[in-house]
Amino acid sequence: MKEAIDLCELVEQFGNDQQCRNYLEKLRWPKGVRCPKCGGERLSSILKRDQYNCDSESCGYQFSVTAGTIFHDTHLALTKWFLAVFLICQSRKGMSANQLKRMLRINYRTAWYLCHRIRFAMNEESPEKLDGTIEIDETFIGARQRGHQHKAGHPECKKQVVIGIRQRGGDLRFFHAEDVKSGTLARYIRENVSADVDVIMTDEFQGYPKALHDAGVLAEHKTIKHKDGIYVDGDIYTNTVESAFSLLKRGIMGTWHKISAKHLTAYLDEMTWRFNNRKNPYLFRDTMLKLIHSDNLEYKELTQQKAA
Numbered sequence: 435m436k437e438a439i440d441l442c443e444l445v446e447q448f449g450n451d452q453q454c455r456n457y458l459e460k461l462r463w464p465k466g467v468r469c470p471k472c473g474g475e476r477l478s479s480i481l482k483r484d485q486y487n488c489d490s491e492s493c494g495y496q497f498s499v500t501a502g503t504i505f506h507d508t509h510l511a512l513t514k515w516f517l518a519v520f521l522i523c524q525s526r527k528g529m530s531a532n533q534l535k536r537m538l539r540i541n542y543r544t545a546w547y548l549c550h551r552i553r554f555a556m557n558e559e560s561p562e563k564l565d566g567t568i569e570i571d572e573t574f575i576g577a578r579q580r581g582h583q584h585k586a587g588h589p590e591c592k593k594q595v596v597i598g599i600r601q602r603g604g605d606l607r608f609f610h611a612e613d614v615k616s617g618t619l620a621r622y623i624r625e626n627v628s629a630d631v632d633v634i635m636t637d638e639f640q641g642y643p644k645a646l647h648d649a650g651v652l653a654e655h656k657t658i659k660h661k662d663g664i665y666v667d668g669d670i671y672t673n674t675v676e677s678a679f680s681l682l683k684r685g686i687m688g689t690w691h692k693i694s695a696k697h698l699t700a701y702l703d704e705m706t707w708r709f710n711n712r713k714n715p716y717l718f719r720d721t722m723l724k725l726i727h728s729d730n731l732e733y734k735e736l737t738q739q740k741a742a
Contacts, residue, residue, distance in 0.1 A: 619645035
């Protein structure tokens with residue numbers, strides 16, 4: 435597949451399930467098909483069932499390209515999986531389950547589950563720590579709030595805290611946090627910011643100095659004073675992380691409309707993956723790779739726990 439692909443090319447290249455299977459096979463086994471159980475190369479093809487049989491005497495495992503992947507035992511055509519992944523990747527503010535339902539002609543429950551399975555695969559485990567110039571800020575998602583914004587952790591408050599950390603010219607991280615106390619901020623900073631970072635940019639919130647100290651970050655800390663009506667002071671600003679917050683909120687207001695606290699992290703993972711890959715010409719391919727290697731997310735896991 436060439437670098438960028440449009441919707442017409444997607445339909446042309448992956449217009450039936452066999453074309454989709456062939457592509458998944460190339461992604462999963464770029465050096466040739468291997469038995470997923472023993473890694474053996476001695477295989478025979480079972481064409482009628484589109485499966486392989488491992489000819490190793492100690493194995494004999496029968497498998498298909500979807501075996502052990504998120505696509506295993508799916509009742510949805512692979513062509514619709516491919517379309518859903520493409521549409522979600524190409525929509526800067528996300529794609530609602532209702533919109534996907536209409537476009538793919540599937541029921542809402544299927545569309546909702548499909549969206550969540552794709553989001554689940556977009557989660558980046560153990561990403562590299564951010565370096566250079568770092569901007570850190572916090573925002574609040576949910577109903578209107580009375581009183582001071584930094585008291586949003588109170589159980590009676592319906593606002594959900596989202597912490598944003600962004601490297602200028604680099605990647606973004608979003609986190610659904612329980613509060614904005616210095617200890618909470620320190621944990622996210624410690625886990626995501628390199629100890630020898632050049633400089634940290636924040637607003638004047640008083641929790642940041644202690645959080646940076648507790649996180650072991652000894653870099654210069656520069657503060658922009660929003661309360662004084664100042665948003666840019668030379669190279670001191672938090673506008674790049676705030677622009678990411680703006681995109682997130684437009685996605686919530688214009689696309690998803692409402693997000694429960696329970697599933698907020700999943701939406702943040704989706705937005706982060708798409709944002710960090712906004713210039714990646716291989717975004718569709720890389721997302722398909724993540725789906726192939728992702729654990730399966732069962733429907734009952736999404737629905738059995740009560741929302742926070």
